[in-house]
Amino acid sequence: MEKYQLKESEIMAYALPNAVSAMVHTIPVMYGMMFMTEYLGISATAMGTAMLATKLLDYVVAIFAGGIIEKTQSKKHGKYALWMRITTFTLFFGSLLQLVDTTGIISSSLVRLIFVSVFYCTLHFGMNFRATSQGGILQRMGGPSMEIRKRLNARQAQINAAVTIISGAITLPLIQFFANIFGAANGYAITIIVFGILFLGLSFFMLFPVMKKYDLPREGAAVANAPTIGQMFKSIVTNKQMIVVFLMITSMTVGTQIFTPLVAYYFKVVTGNLSAMTLLLTIQGIGAFLFSLIAPAIAKKLGKKGALIFSSALSIACYLGIWLIGLKNIWAMVAFACLIKGSDAIYRCFSTNYFLDCGEYGYYTTGQDNRTMALTVMNWPIKIGFLAGGSAVGYGLAMIGYSAGMEVTSVFANKFMMLFGLVPAAFFLVTLVLAVVAYKLTDEQAEFYANENIKREAALKQAK
Template sequence: MRRVKMEKYQLKEREIMAVALPNAVSAMVHIVPVMFGMMFMTEYLGISAAAMGTAMLVTKLLDYVVAIFAGSIIEKTHSKKYGKYALWMRITTFTLFFSSLLQLVDTSGFIAAPIGRLIFVSIFYCGLHFGMNFRATSQGGLIQRMAGPSMEIRKRMNARQAQVNAAVTIVSGAITIPLIGYFATKFGAANGYAITLILFGALFLVLSLTMLFPVMKKYDRPRESAEVANTPTVGQMFKSIISNKQMIFMFFMITSMTVGTQIFTPLLAYYFKVVTGNLSVMTLLLTIQGIGAFLFSLVAPAIAKKLGKKGALIFSAALSITCYLGIWLFGLNHVWALVAFACLIKGSDAIYRCFAINYFLDCGEYGYYTTGQDNRTMALTVMNWPIKIGFLAGGAAVGYGLALIGYTAGMEVTSVFANKFMVLFGLLPAVLFLVTLLLAIFAYKLTDEQAEFYATENNKREAALKGTL
């Protein structure tokens, strides 16, 4: 298939940054409940690990149901004022902030029963993650709107987002725990989390209002009623996914990867607070990890470009497997080994992130080209499904896994418990990434050249259809 030059599709760097920076800062907001939420429930709200695991299982099942239908809802929603994706980006800006905050409010003073506190947290957990279904799909759609069919601009936007994310991670890694500790001394140990999140959330809202929203208005214009009416039915959207073999393979690859990551991430806090008994060292890890992630993000685009999409996926999975095995074998007795492997995991993730959204966009372009139905929004929704399954299965595995190995709040850590913890912490994620590696080697078939050809032809088809409405 021939390559098509895309000179007419250009974006200014400030426009790319107007999307990348607010999205990166949004991670500072929602990562706080993701990283500390489980520990907050067990340590400050008096909720047992088993009850937490059950709540995570139920809420994440509900979350997954919402994720299934998010794309069809976006496709069928009509606004005279905002574009298809811009509308949901606006809505979820506010649900992201307030739902993250309210998960970390100390309710022990006004909700007496632990089950009541658990229900309160679960409601706002759902608010955050339900909204993230729509936000993640809309972020991918916005990239498609801004870049058009240009694979180079799509790669550039993905790479720049990864670089800005890494830079912001350095800052957040260095200041999050110190801020939590500082506010804890002023307002009580359990209140430091919420006050820190308010600061991060205020920055996120300002950047969204002044940078992200104006760019969305320019590139994602409101649709006409006829255009909305012409979208595929919900049944056709789901059929387009089931019949798209490359989408099915991509779904299973990223699901395995995400479950492994979502087991490892919340257990970091337990590793430092419970197993090693030194939560303050986590600040050092997050700072070093953030610096490493930023440095990796600078070189990752060149590496990813040389490897191609399939090669980048294979390399990233193989490196992650090596790192998680290293954490399992050496992390218990050698904290610096854990730090080194955690940094390399960020490196592998930086390479994957160069194409993260593009993988699903490519599958959507392939489906549109082969069927004639534009279900790219649905393809981007499928991108959310592995994330939701990752939170569901990973969160449940953490809760039940901790209960299974005998964790209780304030327990005395024994060598037997510590070794079992490291199996959960390192070996299990390695096994899950192995599934990703095998599927990437033997099942994923779309080439970069094919993806570019499909996107170009689909762009022509879309323009022609709009001209007939």
């Protein structure tokens, strides 16, 4: 298996740029909704409607991303490397232009909303291709070795956690620093530019050379013989374990995407202490990093099924704690948020592998390589999460009576905490039930399928 041994520098070249990319796109995810209502003068209802429309379009793109990747040929770059390059730019500019203050140049709030929506699509449409391609690069680098695939997943989670500490500590202070110099609404965009320069540099000098080594350009015949989109969809519908994994991760992601954007509202609107958010993010980041160091050992002992059960159960307990205690005790809120990161760290040890294993299983049982489609399905829960979660935040805030600059009453605060904690807990409960009852694919089976698929590909090449 010498062929599949990776250098530590190669693992770092894969993990670090992808981790730093989150510093860029997390800013519009965390602050984008609040930016629209607080600085662009867009109502919560209009924001929710726009999020619903753009996320529906985003999901349509997510459905077809795998097929487009399979049918795209480049003489210079591999199947996945090409799209990683393209989406490096869509990620940066899509994030940046969502948080530009257009009030001085666009008088209509509707047109401002359309402007933001266009670049929301730029970011998230591209992320469909990026997430699939990132999983494809992992498969190329790891080969059939489950240990190396897990190692890449775990290292990515560890680097993500370390970067989260830094970004949690510096993001809001940087936003406020630049806001003091350039105006309150401009701090977000300038911070993205700073982080984006770092992300672009790491991508060009670390990630791109590694991709070039492991993801080689394809011959035209390989592109022509790629499965049709219809065949790809059939491979998903007939793969029972893929459907189970899709439903589990979708429920988990919807719950997370309801919680995440509401954090800013919790500190700015409900507690009136936005500066404390920096403290939360810093402590949360440190906690996530510490959890990421021990998560691989825990995940290895639990296995894929056990990791899902444990992480979803812990998340449920934490969200319920936030609902019941978080309003009166900000430190309890911080503690529960850290534990949520811990549960996520355990899941992240296998995040890509859940879908890739289903792809290996499908390839083994049907003889048709639809692993790219399996990796594309990995995007669908994310998109549904942003669609349902983002819309739920906008409409949920409207339903409980939120408006910019409102006076917060105890009734509103209690309703907010239900939206903030109880609703995400309900979605994670769905994940827990499915993990216990329906998920069957073991680690040993996945490794067997991957090795058999490698043998099949070698035989086909030899036959040619």
